[in-house]
Amino acid sequence: MTDLVENTFLVSRPIYSEDSFSAEHETIDRRHTTALDHLKRATSKCSSKKAKAIALTFFPVASWLPAYRFREWLVSDLISGVTTGLVAVLQGLAYALLANVSPGYGLYAAFFPTVVYFLFGTSRHISAGPFPVVSLMVGSVVANLVPDNTGSSGNSTVVNATAEEILNNQRIVVAASLTFLVGIIQLALGLLRVGFIVIYLSEPLINGFTTAAAIEVVVSQLKYVFAVSVPSFSGPLALFYSLAKIFSQITKTNPADLIIAVVVMVFVYAFKEINDRFKSKLRVPIPIEIIMTIIAAGVSYAFNFKDRFNVNIVGPIQKGFQPPIAPSISIFQAIIPNAFSIAIVGFAVAFSVGKVYSIKHNYNTNGNQELIAFGLSNLMCGSFKGFVASTSLSRSSVQESTGGKTQVSKYTAVLAGVIIVNLKGMLKKFDELPTLFRRDKYDFFVWVLTFLSAVILGLDLGLAAGVGIELLTVIFRVQFPKFIVLANTWKTEIYKNRKDYNDMYEPKGVKIFRCPAPIFFANVEFFKDKLIKAVGFNPLWILRKRNKALRKIKKLLKKGELQVTSKGLICTSYEYHNESDDEELDNNRIEELDQPINTSELPADIDWNGDFPDVINVPKISTHTLVLDFGAVSFIDMSGMKVLKGILKEFLKVGVDVYIAAVDVGVLEKLKRSKFFDDDIKTSMFFLTIHDAVLNMMEVKGLKHMMEADEIKVIITHMLVTHIE
Structure with a gap:
């Protein structure tokens, strides 16, 4: 008698970032071997047995003819x-x-x-x-x-x-x-x-x-x-x-x-x-x-x-072998x-x-x-x-x-x-x-x-x-890889292309972007363009818009034409003539608009996705978290690191949390050696798996209910066939 039994395995473990995993599990320092190290190792193993093995590789007939x-x-x-x-x-x-x-x-x-x-x-x-x-x-x-x-x-x-x-x-x-x-x-x-x-x-x-x-x-x-x-x-x-x-x-x-x-x-x-x-x-x-x-x-x-x-006809063919000749150098x-x-x-x-x-x-x-x-x-x-x-x-x-x-x-x-x-x-x-x-x-x-x-x-x-x-x-193939947006398979830790299956769940405000190729000078701009397209907005453009709006808000507050209330900003005068955004962008130094948004001089924090008076033009963004799946990224060159660091900082400046998942150990070590990390880009942003990153985001933002989980667990469901006699 054969029954199909559904078994659910609950693997309960902490959410692992690269930092927390390294802290819990002792790492082994792997020394980089040089050509001299390989030469020393080869010479140290010299023996008659090894010499015979080398000779046999050059004369294969000596190995198979006796047998x-x-x-x-x-x-x-x-x-x-x-x-x-x-x-x-x-x-x-x-x-x-x-x-x-x-x-x-x-x-x-x-x-x-x-x-x-x-x-x-x-x-x-x-x-x-x-x-x-x-x-x-x-x-x-x-x-x-x-x-x-x-x-x-x-x-x-x-x-x-x-x-x-x-x-x-x-x-x-x-x-x-x-x-x-x-x-x-x-x-x-x-x-x-x-x-x-x-x-x-x-x-x-x-x-x-x-x-x-x-x-x-x-x-x-x-x-x-x-x-x-x-x-x-x-x-x-x-x-x-x-x-x-x-x-x-x-x-x-x-x-x-x-x-x-x-x-x-x-x-x-x-x-x-x-x-x-x-x-x-x-x-x-x-x-x-x-x-x-x-x-x-x-x-x-x-x-x-x-x-x-x-x-x-071919004609006569000489008998025997002719004497050897020297090549014409x-x-x-x-x-x-x-x-x-x-x-x-x-x-x-x-x-x-x-x-x-x-x-x-x-x-x-x-x-x-x-x-x-x-x-x-x-x-x-x-x-x-x-x-x-x-x-x-x-x-x-x-x-x-x-x-x-x-x-x-x-x-x-x-x-x-x-x-x-x-x-x-x-x-x-x-x-x-x-x-x-x-x-x-x-x-x-x-x-x-x-x-x-x-x-x-x-x-x-x-x-x-x-x-x-x-x-x-x-x-x-490498310069134009197929970047995809992933979504969660309901009640599992599996993430697949959201276009391939019907029962896919995409947490609101979260974009999971998979990079299927190395990131280097030839494809880094293509990677950046596809990432911006997947998220739906250019973070640098949003940053500049917000900084321009912030300057306008400060100017209107100073003139008394804006007022801060419990409901947000309220326009107290309708005589203000809205200036052209493009003209203002051209007439201001781009460097100032690219700086992080500083609202310390305002009487209250600003909800950039909230409502603003008509005189303030600020685009809204629905994405609050970006998860990058780097499981297929085998290497990143210096050009790739420079652009990657720049785009990550731009997302952070507009309030989008960034997590990077499944990074190869060698790639992570290269990032550390290249001084990729600073006060903004930290190793705590790197997680072992996509699911670790998503669950960490939910824990940080208090969104545990989004996947109907009472506790943070990695749930793996298997269908097992058991034989009952």
């Missing part, structure tokens, strides 16, 4: 490694086209990062190597520093071949030097433990950026699909220049290249859909890219497509901005993918160590004529879906078709825009504006613009 389960994992890792390796080889060839280097160098970009990441990486499932977006960013730098036009006027085949070879060598030097510099940046960021920098690249920003990059990748591959000669463009509007150049030569399309590309795209797309649909039933995804490449190469060789149909100054953006994007993509799989398989990844791993990978890759490594979503998916447990697994028209189809997942991110618009308008605009910036300005400037747009949204 490797050969019987359980080896077969799965071998299958996954072979499958992922085949895909990596093909993608290395394809993405080299995006990097504006010969396809053969893509093999180095696919091999070296895998080996280095095996030793230093912390993710068990990502596949280190080329990534289309990063490869395209590298290609943009290469195209900018090594244009297609050599300046040669000769038409000789030998001259053209020599010029093309020189161009290729220059391109690989630029790509390798850029990769080396990216590695230095990533390694430095990792050693400085600033892996947190990736948090500034939100998911909407990354999605908008990668979608724009996918479109740029598609456009960059159209020249191979149509087999037309198009120079590489870089900078703003480069995408549109490329499209214009492609369509201006569309009549020169080689039908054979176009047919091959379309056939490859159709088959690759169809089999990828099959892989997605039957993922749970397929032990290993069908490696359609490898199959189509082998078939296309075999058919092209058998029927001599190159000579018969003038089909563009002379170009570092010109490519530092690009290198930094590529380093951040490459790491952000890799870390995001690794995070997804680490959560799915319940293990941890270390952002700082990932930076070190990719930094070393790119240093190695740049030394051996590769280009920047990140991770590929499709390769990582293959590695994970084929059962990979650890890092043990690791025709031009054809390659263009493979690249375009592999961007399907990125281009599908357009589907998320309607949902994003409904959920969060700020994130929607970050996505769209980052996408447009990357398409119009180029990937490097587009990324910078996207980060700027994202930071602006953060500023807008």
Whole structure:
């Protein structure tokens, strides 16, 4: 038998201000620790055990390899490694086209990062190597520093071949030097433990950026699909220049290249859909890219497509590894901005993918160590004529879906078709825009504006613009927070937005104002304006009106035209001509009107909310108490403190009692250190909770009956379900 029993718990305690609570409960003085203190603490704990732990963080392979389960994992890792390796080889060839280097160098970009990441990486499932977006960013730098036009006027085949070879060598030097510099940046960021920098690249920003990059990748591959000669463009509007150049030569399309590309795209797309649909039933995804490449190469060789149909081919690929080269330090100054953006994007993509799989398989990844791993990978890759490594979503998916447990697994028209189809997942991110618009308008605009910036300005400037747009949204969220007026839920200590519920009780003359954000220089005026709007009057304006009225009262009393009676002020003469308030305000010094109201010279106190003769114009205010809920205020800067102190004093001068509730201990300590408190602003105005402040106000003003409480108690009502057998 189950009954619903209503139980009322009465928690009887004193009303706590910050002062009374500190007096009753002994506080602990927390000493502020400096950087030197942290250094001393770290050095004092030096031991062989700690040194071993630090070494293991730099060489994660040493921690998991001894615990490797050969019987359980080896077969799965071998299958996954072979499958992922085949895909990596093909993608290395394809993405080299995006990097504006010969396809053969893509093999180095696919091999070296895998080996280095095996030793230093912390993710068990990502596949280190080329990534289309990063490869395209590298290609943009290469195209900018090594244009297609050599300046040669000769038409000789030998001259053209020599010029093309020189161009290729220059391109690989630029790509390798850029990769080396990216590695230095990533390694430095990792050693400085600033892996947190990736948090500034939100998911909407990354999605908008990668979608724009996918479109740029598609456009960059159209020249191979149509087999037309198009120079590489870089900078703003480069995408549109490329499209214009492609369509201006569309009549020169080689039908054979176009047919091959379309056939490859159709088959690759169809089999990828099959892989997605039957993922749970397929032990290993069908490696359609490898199959189509082998078939296309075999058919092209058998029927001599190159000579018969003038089909563009990749050509011979050198065997073995080429000797390492030193980076061209002379170009570092010109490519530092690009290198930094590529380093951040490459790491952000890799870390995001690794995070997804680490959560799915319940293990941890270390952002700082990932930076070190990719930094070393790119240093190695740049030394051996590769280009920047990140991770590929499709390769990582293959590695994970084929059962990979650890890092043990690791025709031009054809390659263009493979690249375009592999961007399907990125281009599908357009589907998320309607949902994003409904959920969060700020994130929607970050996505769209980052996408447009990357398409119009180029990937490097587009990324910078996207980060700027994202930071602006953060500023807008903090600069223009949603301030609300709270009310009491009847017979509880709970205070909610008075517009959200029907049974809300707002004590007469009391305004409870919630500040949901820090108070600092950017939003302090907005905070002040919203507070004045919520209260219904500007205290400074009321103060000036009262001081002006006081001067007028003194003048009329002196002339005998006003008289003080038991009923208040009475006008004894009707010959007085009322002056313009605005004119009087302009002709009097503002400083005098801003001073506290002094009625000591009058024969009786003045009730400023009472009735006055027509010659005295004094606005009435209905608010006698203001409670500020600072529970969400994480910090206040000096500008915020100055304005806050000023507005609080203005309210106090017009007779409005001010209480501040739920202030964070750190914020309160900062207020004390900054000498915020004086004879007017006291710590006794600060209370632990809103309810403490409201109950204190009722006790002070003798308004206990307002909430039907015979004694000052915090009442908490709970509905409990009890099981009675």
